[in-house]
Every structure is written in structure tokens, then in C-alpha cells.
Amino acid sequence: MKLNRLLRAIFWAGLLLFLAWDWSRSSPIDLRQEPPLIAAGSGQAVSGGLCAMASGDSGS
Amino acid sequence: MLRRAPLAAALAAAFLLLLWNVSVRQAVLFLVGIGMGATLAGYRFGFTTGWRQLIEQRDPRGAIGQLLLLGLAATLAMPLLGRFSELHAALGPPSVSLLVGAFFFGLSMQLADGCGSGTLYKAGLGVPLNMAILPLFALGSFLGSAQLNAWLSLGQIHPVSLVAEFGAGKALALTWLALGALAFAVRLWAGGERPWLSRSWAYGAVLLAVLASLNLAIAGQPCGVVYGFSLWAGKLITAAGWFDPAGNGFWGLAGNAQRLGESVLLDVTSITDIGILAGALWVSARTPAPGKALNAQQWALGLTAGFVMGYSSRLAFGCNIGAMLSGISTGSLHGWIWLPMAFLGTTVGVRLRRRFQF
Numbered sequence: 001m002k003l004n005r006l007l008r009a010i011f012w013a014g015l016l017l018f019l020a021w022d023w024s025r026s027s028p029i030d031l032r033q034e035p036p037l038i039a040a041g042s043g044q045a046v047s048g049g050l051c052a053m054a055s056g057d058s059g060s
Numbered sequence: 061m062l063r064r065a066p067l068a069a070a071l072a073a074a075f076l077l078l079l080w081n082v083s084v085r086q087a088v089l090f091l092v093g094i095g096m097g098a099t100l101a102g103y104r105f106g107f108t109t110g111w112r113q114l115i116e117q118r119d120p121r122g123a124i125g126q127l128l129l130l131g132l133a134a135t136l137a138m139p140l141l142g143r144f145s146e147l148h149a150a151l152g153p154p155s156v157s158l159l160v161g162a163f164f165f166g167l168s169m170q171l172a173d174g175c176g177s178g179t180l181y182k183a184g185l186g187v188p189l190n191m192a193i194l195p196l197f198a199l200g201s202f203l204g205s206a207q208l209n210a211w212l213s214l215g216q217i218h219p220v221s222l223v224a225e226f227g228a229g230k231a232l233a234l235t236w237l238a239l240g241a242l243a244f245a246v247r248l249w250a251g252g253e254r255p256w257l258s259r260s261w262a263y264g265a266v267l268l269a270v271l272a273s274l275n276l277a278i279a280g281q282p283c284g285v286v287y288g289f290s291l292w293a294g295k296l297i298t299a300a301g302w303f304d305p306a307g308n309g310f311w312g313l314a315g316n317a318q319r320l321g322e323s324v325l326l327d328v329t330s331i332t333d334i335g336i337l338a339g340a341l342w343v344s345a346r347t348p349a350p351g352k353a354l355n356a357q358q359w360a361l362g363l364t365a366g367f368v369m370g371y372s373s374r375l376a377f378g379c380n381i382g383a384m385l386s387g388i389s390t391g392s393l394h395g396w397i398w399l400p401m402a403f404l405g406t407t408v409g410v411r412l413r414r415r416f417q418f
Contacts, residue, residue: 004186011191015337019324022295026323028096034083039280040144044308046280048328049319051289051382052152052219052392054212 066343068360071338082325089162089279089328093335093340096283101340102347103264106382108169108178110261111406112413120250125261127239132269133389134235137276141390142228149223149390150282152377154397155216157208161375162383162398164368166405169380170413176285176379179366180333184340187351191360193366194289200370201286203291209309211369216305222391231391238396272385279328280387286373288330294320328375354418361416376402 036042071094078087099105110122114334141147152158169175174182174190179197182190222231247256275283294311297303298320305311305320314325324330373379377394378387384402 004188007191007371008186009153012341018292018296020335022072022292025299026061027321028083029326030349031083033296035085035186037084037088038278039146040277042146043281044146044280046146047315048279048281049291049316049406050150050281051284051286051329051378052150052387052394053287053316054153054155054208054377 064342067342067345071342074338076326078331082323085278086325086328089275089331090335090338092271092274092278093332094339095140095270095335096177096332097181097184097336097341098337098343099194099264099267099271099340100177100336101185101343101349102259103267105261105264105268106178108173108382108406111166111403112170112410114246114249115407118250118254120246120254121258123246124243125265127243128241128262129265129268129282130385130388131236131239132265133272133385134232134239134391135199136269136273137236137282137389138223138228138272138391139231140276140406141223144277147276147280149221149339149392150284150382150395151219151221151390151392153212153216153219154213154394155212157211157216157408158377158394158397159377159401160211161372161377162325162401163202163405164321164372165376166402167409167412168365168368168372168405169402170182170406171361171416171418172369173418175369175381176289176373177336177381180285180336180373181340181367182349182351184337184411185344185347185349187349188350189354192295192359192363193369195293196363196367196368197373198289198293200367200372201374202297202370204309204371204374205290206303206308208374219281220393222393224391235388235391241296245298252352268385269389272389276390277330277331281328282382282390283332284329284378284382284386285333285336286329286370286379286382288324288327288333290374291319291324291327291330295324315394352418358416358418361412 041048078090089198110126113119114123172193179193183194200360272283305317319327377383383398
């Protein structure tokens with residue numbers, strides 16, 4: 001159980017460290033360009049990363 | 061043992077940080093992810109386990125629960141897609157890579173004892189193997205994405221959208237027909253005496269279908285798991301100077317290159333992944349899951365399988381969530397190819413599990 005707790009602590013610490021590191025070196029977020037809360041009916045096209053995404057010449 | 065009150069405070073703080081520093085949308089998607097994680101973990105809604113139980117014990121409940129999820133999610137998603145042009149489906153190209161990737165994903169998820177969502181919720185619950193698999197999954201999915209162009213050159217056709225081809229109504233009818241045929245096949249295999257469904261599978265299916273549809277309506281795209289992982293690994297590898305995205309067919313695309321430079325907190329799939337982990341962590345405060353003790357060989361196999369899962373899921377344009385749930389519920393032909401190929405792979409994976417006494 002103690003080992004499990006240690007492993008969990010390492011896991012979550014690793015994730016949080018990664019997020020902090022990523023935040024520190026990423027381009028600043030322009031809060032004025034915030035996407036709409038709900039995409040449906042917003043009139044704005046979506047542009048997120050998607051698992052179904054293939055390379056540029058797939059036609060998808 | 062974790063306590064729920066400080067955990068709730070931490071999750072609320074995370075939500076507020078997202079709200080203040082990122083966007084309202086991402087903060088709300090974080091909550092949707094938490095809901096998914098809590099549902100997956102709370103009801104132990106395991107795609108991997110459900111298939112294994114069907115094959116080994118002829119227990120249909122998990123498989124029927126998953127078919128119910130697909131049907132309910134399609135019932136909510138397809139009309140949304142038909143009504144709102146801002147939303148898009150999870151359309152992957154039918155390809156050689158899809159056939160190969162889905163098969164090996166189905167195989168390796170049995171050895172890793174968890175698919176994409178399974179890895180996430182079990183890692184959130186604190187299962188050591190799945191916590192260790194997560195970075196390897198990320199590495200595998202990044203490598204798969206970086207090499208995707210080469211795989212696609214082996215052969216592909218354009219994605220096929222049932223909603224675009226037939227309209228939302230007919231696409232939904234076809235989907236239910238196909239799911240009904242699968243349910244009949246499951247029933248034939250399991251026999252008439254076994255119960256079709258259990259409460260936990262049914263509740264899990266309903267909740268996940270609603271949450272998946274919320275994700276679609278809010279984010280504008282169906283939920284996924286694998287893209288987030290590949291992005292995290294891509295950022296680390298690029299920062300280390302080991303990879304130049306500019307020269308790569310996948311990461312050189314404008315959107316992907318932009319996401320490499322932006323915070324992962326802006327990425328829809330990454331927020332879902334983090335939310336699922338957090339939701340499962342919440343469940344673990346009441347019902348921890350230490351996982352089964354494994355020997356060295358089983359550890360080695362499990363970790364290798366985790367890497368293969370990541371690589372193959374990229375080739376297959378998603379895992380159980382991204383390809384099967386999101387693909388099928390939004391009317392993509394690639395989801396219907398993914399499912400039987402992954403199941404075929406799982407029949408091999410289940411045998412390998414027995415062989416190595418998992």
C-alpha cells in the first residue's frame with residue numbers, strides 16, 4: 001500500500017509538473033479570442049485536434 | 061486513503077484556474093471530462109473487460125452495455141450534426157493503417173488491461189500498471205502520428221460520413237440496425253439464459269452517451285483520448301530537440317503545429333484526458349483500486365502493450381473512445397471498420413493473457 005501511494009504521488013506530481021512546464025513555455029493565451037462556450041449554433045467553425053485526423057492529403 | 065473534501069477543493073480550484081486563465085469552454089469541458097472519468101471508474105465501464113468477459117465467459121453484459129452506449133450516443137449526436145453545421149464528426153479515412161492499427165490495438169489493450177479510456181481511468185484510480193503505461197502510450201501515439209503519412213501511403217480512401225451521405229435520420233436508422241445485428245450475434249454467442257445487461261453497464265452507457273454528446277455540442281467535435289497523449293509527448297520530444305515538426309506530414313500541419321506551441325490546456329482532447337483522470341481520482345477516494353500484483357514478465361508485456369496501443373491507436377484514428385464511440389456515433393465508416401478489426405485483435409490478446417497467466 002505504501003508503494004502504491006508513492007507511485008500515485010509520483011504520477012500526479014509528474015502530470016502537474018508537466019502542465020506547469022508546458023504553461024511556462026507556451027505562447028500566452030489571448031483571452032479576448034476565447035472560443036464560444038457552446039460550439040453548436042455559434043456560427044464559428046471548430047478547429048481542435050482530433051483522433052480521427054489524418055495527414056493533410058487524406059481528404060478528411 | 062484520499063479524502064474527498066480536499067480533493068473537491070482541488071478540483072474546484074482547477075476549474076476556477078481554467079475559467080480565469082484559459083477559457084469558459086475549457087473549464088466546462090474539464091467538468092465534462094470529470095463526469096466521464098467518474099462514470100468510467102464508478103461503474104467500472106471497461107471496454108477491454110467487457111469484450112474479454114464476452115469471449116471467455118460468454119457474459120454479454122459488457123458488450124451489450126457498449127452497444128447501448130453506441131446507440132444512445134448516435135441518437136444524440138447525429139441529429140446534432142444534422143442541425144448544426146459548426147459541429148463535425150470523427151471522420152477517419154478507411155485505410156490499410158486502420159486495419160492494422162485497430163487489430164493491434166484490440167490485441168494490446170488486453171495485455172495492458174485497459175484501452176485509451178481504460179488506461180486513463182485506471183491510472184486515475186491508482187492502478188500501478190496503467191499509471192506506468194500512460195507515458196508509454198503517449199510516446200507510442202506520438203511516434204504513430206509522426207509516421208502516419210508513411211502508413212497512409214499504403215492505401216486509403218476518403219472518409220465516409222453516413223450523415224452526409226444519407227441524412228441524420230437514415231444514418232441513425234442504419235446505425236441502430238447494425239447495432240441490433242451485433243446485439244443479436246452477442247446473444248447467440250452468450251446463449252439465452254444469461255442476463256442481457258446489468259444496472260452498472262446500463263447507467264454507465266446512459267451517462268457516457270449524455271457526456272459524449274455534451275462534449276460534441278460544447279467543443280464542436282466528438283470526444284477523444286489519443287490526440288491529447290500524442291500532443292503531450294510531441295511537446296516534450298520537440299522541446300528536447302529530438303524532432304522537428306516543420307518537416308513532418310502530421311505535425312507540420314498548421315493546426316497541429318499551432319497546438320505544439322500552445323498550452324495543452326487549450327486543447328480539447330487534452331482537457332478531456334485530464335478531466336477523466338481527475339474524475340477517476342475522485343472515485344478512488346471511496347473505492348481505491350490497487351490492481352493485481354504482476355510478475356516481471358507481465359510488467360514487461362503490459363508496458364510493451366501500452367506502447368503498442370499508443371502507436372496502433374494513432375494508425376487507427378483513435379481508440380475505443382475516439383474511433384469506436386465517436387466514429388460510430390457520428391456516422392463515420394471508419395468506426396465500423398475499427399470495431400470488428402479491434403475485436404479480432406482482442407481474441408488474440410485474450411489468448412495471450414491466458415498464456416502469460418495474467
